[in-house]
């Protein structure tokens with residue numbers, strides 16, 4: 001039995017008030033709150049272990065290094081990578097995708113090569129490829145979607161060709177909640193000799209993600225969206241690919257030997273981790289993944305699916321409600337507009353009721369254009385979201401609606 005009250009006790013911030021009202025935090029797709037165990041793991045490391053990793057001969061450095069490398073192994077298990085060396089620590093999804101574009105893209109793409117993106121990508125999976133287009137003259141192609149928010153797989157098949165070198169796709173849309181068929185898409189990409197990059201920022205927090213099962217070549221996610229600290233993220237890359245990729249940034253830790261004439265580089269993942277890593281962040285991330293696994297990913301998924309279904313049903317009853325993304329099995333995100341109310345006004349007025357939602361373009365302006373709007377309001381859920389919070393949102397929207 002999933003004990004939501006006990007779960008909420010693990011997150012001190014959920015007990016606070018804003019404007020003298022209980023906080024209703026529904027901005028989890030932007031960032032999740034942190035359980036006590038994550039903050040304590042990090043505090044304990046600072047209080048009892050702190051030392052720079054990899055380079056010290058002394059006791060504390062060895063202990064900090066062990067924690068840091070244990071976190072890499074923890075991430076490996078979480079996504080079922082074959083080897084811990086396939087886990088590169090970055091600052092987040094954004095940096096992970098930039099790393100692939102700047103290293104693999106720079107080394108292996110030529111003018112005229114095609115990169116396939118989808119219409120529902122986050123800017124962090126669009127702009128790095130546009131920057132590369134400026135430098136290399138590659139061509140970006142976009143997979144369209146249906147009005148319900150489902151990718152058009154037939155169109156995807158037609159866009160794939162021997163010129164396609166990589167397909168980049170969000171596993172779950174941060175706006176529509178659509179769960180994209182990335183396993184099938186990877187098979188289709190591979191049949192054309194292209195690689196598959198999965199932006200898992202919005203899937204890893206909500207259901208089990210297995211890189212071997214998906215058959216993807218790269219996968220990116222952010223620690224802060226899966227109850228971990230800010231500033232730490234992951235790039236998974238297949239070993240053979242990482243081996244071939246040039247370094248991302250230069251500095252300490254990523255080298256073999258440096259002379260004035262020539263420098264050789266470390267093996268992956270260290271080749272891509274120049275400088276002092278956020279070793280306290282990696283330890284915090286490991287604590288977050290332990291926490292999620294202890295609750296059970298299947299239980300979390302079932303709870304969030306139930307909350308999402310309930311929210312979709314209840315919100316559909318509000319007059320003048322427009323819901324974006326209505327695919328079956330959509331995950332933990334409900335984006336909407338109500339009548340002619342500007343989403344910013346809606347968000348600001350809900351905030352005064354203690355309800356935190358997100359408004360705007362959600363870093364997906366091409367998707368806003370596809371939907372014919374400038375922006376949307378978005379409520380997004382987490383393992384601690386309750387039906388009562390959804391009720392508060394629905395009541396709040398109705399109250400705001402009557403003001404216009």
Ligand code: PLP
Pocket residue numbers: 029030091092093094095122124125170172173174199201202222
């Ligand atoms: N991709 C998706 C689908 C996202 O939702 C987000 C964040 O909202 C990102 C990428 C970027 O994540 P970060 O800002 O943690 O790098």
